[in-house]
Amino acid sequence: MSSLIFDVQDVTLRFGGVVSLNNVTLHQGRGEILAIIGPNGAGKTSLFNSLTGVYAPQEGSIRFTNSQGKSMSVIGKKPFRVSAAGVARTFQASRMFSAMTTFENIKIGAESHRGLGVVGAMLKGPATRRDEHRSDKRTRELLEFVGLTAQANTIAASLSYGARRRLEIARGLATQPEVLLLDEPAAGTNPAEKIELAELIRRVRDEMGVSILLIEHDMKLVMSLAERLYVLNFGSVIAEGTPDEIRSNPVVIEAYLGSADTGVAEETK
Amino acid sequence: MKTFFQNPRVQRSGRTALILLLIIVMTGPEGSGTQPTAGFTGSFGNHMSFFGLFYPQRWVVFLLLTLIVVGLTSLVKMAHRWWIERQRAGNNAVARVAKTLAATKQRARHRSTRLSLYAVALAFALYFPHLVTDQSWQTLVVQDVLVYLLLALGLNVVTGFAGLLDLGYVAFYAIGAYTTAWVTGSLPTPPPFGVHWNTFVAIPVAIVFAMLCGVLLGIPTLRLRGDYLAIVTLGFGEIVYLFINNSYGITGGSTGTNQIPFLSFHLGPIKYLWGLIPEPYYYLTLAFVVIFLLAFSSLEHSRVGRSWVAIREDEVAAESLGIHPLKYKVMAFAIGAASAGFAGVVTASQTLFVTPPTFTISFSINILVLVIFGGMGSIFGVVLGGLVVQGFVAYLTHSPPSIYNAADLYMYLGALLVVMMIYRPAGLFPSRRRRREVSQVEAGTAPDTLQVEIGAHRVQEDV
């Protein structure tokens, strides 16, 4: 099944006695916009951390297959290796390099996969200059793509929430990934920014061919964006399907109502 | 009563008085185990000259000095307030001057202004030996200023760029100096292949050696949290010191060696011998400083430099982008070690002797002071800070005032570190980025990277 970009089989992740992920099985097709929803503490971010090498689940397997058909096991790999293989991510509480400018933030992503090149850097040789030039060009393209060109020289910490999210997306894209993991990209943004964000995410998939895996609480956004969803509760997958199927799934409604996260539940109906 | 002590004015005056007392005692005469109060009583009771005008007791002099300082600062403050008010009131002349100032500041950031500034500085440095012809001064400038600049620039890569506190930095300096002694055949250990090599051969050997030690120490320890790293490097520095001080058969033990030959250059028809005159050493060391400056400033603005900043600011995010934190940290450590090793060669080949007392942990602290004082991570700041602090130290060494004892140097440097951390944690001339980083951590809008422990973030994210 080489059309799968992520193939997660029976993954269990424990912290001491706490089971964070319990026998999670899911898969994502290449080019798919897939969403993971669930109440707070359901294990969504743990799943992301497992997919990017931050956590190493004790049981199960996670396979990532790139477009050349090369497949690798993620479990036990360090985050920078997973990133090099073609997995990019954003963070729930956006983690920018806050003292850098927007431009520098993205440039870090654009050049992070090259070798060390310390001697070249000290001598500023022609190869180094060429490299710099290439990274600058790519950074400018991405700034344009996410619409941050005007804020290129703004310090990241003084960007608005919406701009930070776009910055993080651009920084992730700069590493030339095949799949982009977005952890609650709409958190803290206003309705207008949400619409722009949904548009941007769709463009990432359509124009760059990058698959999207999404965690989001905003049901309107998820339902309009995702092609397929998994619902997580207490670390287990309780439902899977298209937005329409999920909306009418009694198990899902029960889970949301039972978790007192009622606002979301109403939107689900 | 309580409200009296909580009055900020009273608190400020109290603080000033305490600092004044401390300064009086710090600069006073010494005491001893049999006369423990002599230092304190002498600090107040002894007489000293007040600018040659009269000869009162010390406390009178210091009181007068304090009054002068307080008076001057309040004058400056008043002038500043007046200035701001005038600017607000829209005074034309004031506004024009303010505008010119802002424009000058802007222009100072231009590349061309900077380049011409550097050219002036370099020209001054080249002309310096003709300005100061006293050889004892020239020697001091080489040994106490330029070599320290080399070391500070190297430590700045480790502490400033990569944000790692390395207190065993002196160990690499020692490794460089002793490698020189070894390669030139001045140690009890026979030199490599039994040949007494030229000192220039020692340069690559020392760099490689120091770098290797840096990597070997770095790989296991750089996984640790920042404060553990500081202690482990401290211990490493102490071990190297113990080793060179006690291995009589290998390093000459506590007496070290004074057999290192003069620096000489001999390639075909070109011959040059650096002798007892300090001037040629001055130019050689200056050339090294310039090379370090150029190399490290391109490093700072390269991909490697940016990756260090990324790791320093948010290691988790950097790792998620594909940056291998350990690799970059080890690299910074190795570059720092190599610089210190190189500086060791320079020192050894100039002083012609190496002895263990040069290489105590205190030396690391001295270099750290230079980096912190000027502004960690800012090459310009480090150079300026190094020049100011070491220039002052050289002055004290050359013509010590009656109240100064060389052994007190670290007392002053220690106090300086505390004062800097309280009032100017980013240094006197910080890079704009470092200033932002410090203020962002203080405001709680950015994570404090020293806290990040590889592996720790694995549980800190929400589950």
Next chain:
Amino acid sequence: MSYFSSHFATLGHEFWGLLVGGIANGFIYAMVAIGYTMVYGVLRLINFAHSEVFMTGAFASFFLLKFLVGNSTPNAFESVVYLIAAVVIGGVVGALVALLLERVAYRPLRRRNAPKLAYLISAIGASYFLYNFVGKEFGRINLSIDAPYTNNTVFTIFGATVQTYYIVIFFVGVTMLVALDRLVATSKLGRGIRAVAQDAETASLMGVNIDRTIALTFMLGGFLGGVAGFLYSIPVGAVYGMGFTPALKAFSAAVLGGIGNLRGAVLGGLILGVVESLSVAFVSGAYIDVVAFGVLVLVLLVRPTGILGERLGRSA
């Protein structure tokens, strides 16, 4: 092979003697390690200047004993009184210096929520200032302490002689450590310390005075550190740079036991003292200090949380 067998033979001959000496050193390390661990518990950082607390405690006791004992030979009653007085003054001065450190080198940074690197550098500066200041005011030569007792052999155990000095260390050490353990476990102050160690923000919401608790934590650690400085200096004398090596070892002990963990510090101190003492059989005298450092590096690499694990809040 023969290298080790001969060294083990040495170890065999002297085992009990080395063990007694090691335990004595272990108590000193444990008392200093407590200071590191408590400050780590409430502030999450290493108090680099703790070595100077140790040193100033020794100096305070030195001057008091010089005044009390002088050239006289105290009788049994005087011995006990002088000893207690020296312990108390060492502890009190240690506590005051620790308080001063907190006030000057830490509190202004804490007010600003400064980066941790700033705390480290500030503490290093304070340490260098203090020890050179003491060197300036009281001379830079080793001052030998006028011990208030004659160091006789009290009894022998398996051929190892146990002198008065060891008895003193044992009594003082056990008293201090037990008292501290009870204090932290049962008193209101102890509850405050544990609350701050677990979660400073919540603790302050619940009415714990954070500034006061942190200051008192420094003072408690400083008291033990000062006393340890006095005990350490009895046989070797007091000198301005005396704090560095024992403090590095005590820090290793704190990490070994699990930094932030009170009982861990005691356990780590005793283990380190004994290991170091026994390694005399294998390592030449000049390099004996390397042993503790080796233990530190090993622990940090293999089990950075130490034997008993981190967290002051959980320990008591």
